[in-house]
Amino acid sequence: MILEANGLRRLVDAHVAYDAAASEAYDEVLFDVVARVEDAKSLGKADIGALLFWKRLRADTPWVMALNRTPDTVVRRATGAMYVAANNDADDTVVAAGEARSALSDLPGFSSGDALASALILAAAPERMAVFDRRAVAALKGLGVRTTASRGQYRRYMQIVEDIRTQLAAQNITWLARDVDKALFMLGG
Structure with a gap:
């Protein structure tokens, strides 16, 4: 068991809060990229630039210039x-999550860190994958x-997400991995 009943309840409440707070317009960029x-x-x-914008990450960094030159x-x-x-x-x-993350590791900006990489992976498999970021870690x-910030972090995160989905399913709550990351996003804010 990864979460106690109270933790699961907090996640469900956070998911409801995400749905109430988020406008459909916010994810339009993600949906366009997914299509x-x-x-x-x-x-x-x-x-990638659109997802960088969607994740609200900085684009004035050396890795962005290196990626632009690729x-x-x-790509x-x-x-x-x-x-x-x-x-x-x-x-x-x-x-699959671990293999997908590894496939990106040779691109500039993707040798470490999983926030943007996970957004690309989500865009590739929106029914299966989840976004990872500092808010998920905080939640x-x-x-x-406990999470660890070493190589293979996204794969370990997706194991946690899948374990949470299994726990929720045992309570007749069917969520996609994306639903888990939305709830974690709200909790980690």
């Missing part, structure tokens, strides 16, 4: 491999779940 990825089976630099064909090759890994039904979700800590 393009569904057609292209990869992400280009413009898609040909879009190289699409890496993100195409990520797309295939994230959607590989032969692998369970946790393994998990507040729920008594």
Whole structure:
């Protein structure tokens, strides 16, 4: 068991709060990128830029300049491999998440840190994956779940998300991984 009953209740309440607070307009950028990825089976630099905007991350960094200097064909090759890994039904979700994250690691800005990488992975497999960020870490800590910031962090996070989904399912609550990350986002704010 990853969470006690009180922790699960807090998550459910946070999810309700997210739905009440978030406007549909906020996720329009994500939905636009998801639609393009569904057609292209990869992400280009413009898609990554849109997700950078959606995540409210800084774009005035050296890695953004390095990514801008990388040909879009190289970016699409890496993100195409990520797309295939994230959607590989032969692998369970946790393994697929780890493989998808690894596929991005050679791109500038994606050798470490999982916030933006997880947004790309979510865009590639929105029914299966979740976003990881500092707010998720803060929420998990507040729920008594320890995370570690070392290589393989996104895979470990997705294991926690899947464990939470299993616990919720035992209470007849069916959530996508994205629902878990929305609740964590609210709790970690």
